[in-house]
Amino acid sequence: MTMQFSPNISFPGNATEALRFYHEVFGGELDIMTYDDMPDMNFPFEPPAGTVAHATLNSGTVYIAGGDAMGPDSPGLASEAYSFLLQFDNVVEARDYIVRLTAGGGEVTMAFEKAPWGDYYGQVTDQFGVVWMLNAADN
Secondary structure (H helix, E strand, C coil): CCCCCCCEEEECCCHHHHHHHHHHHHCCEEEEEEHHHCCCCCCCCCCCCCCEEEEEEECCCCEEEEEECCCCCCCCCCCCCCCEEEEECCHHHHHHHHHHHHCCCCEEEEEEEECCCCCEEEEEECCCCCEEEEEECCC
């Protein structure tokens, strides 16, 4: 059996901006399809022009899917109920990603320091409200 787990994020109208930012951070291949690009499928809603129906970012190590949430009751992304964990082989690489994830206006919400389990650990909330946990082996 072959399976891959990846998050699918429903952005509050800024999916293109967010996924382009993640493309800058992680690299890889970004594919964005708007509702304008799709055939008429009789959706139960009227998507605004340019709204993202489906997008994927595949960097080889990070795979993110997403699109724009539809409807006035769409939740925002800022939440402490979920986060994405990035695992690194070394502290230097993890610190580089902290800089990348905060470059657009994000913030370090937990300092990247030696953790009780022996690795280095910290948290960042990016400019879109997504929480990233970073863990790196201490070598």
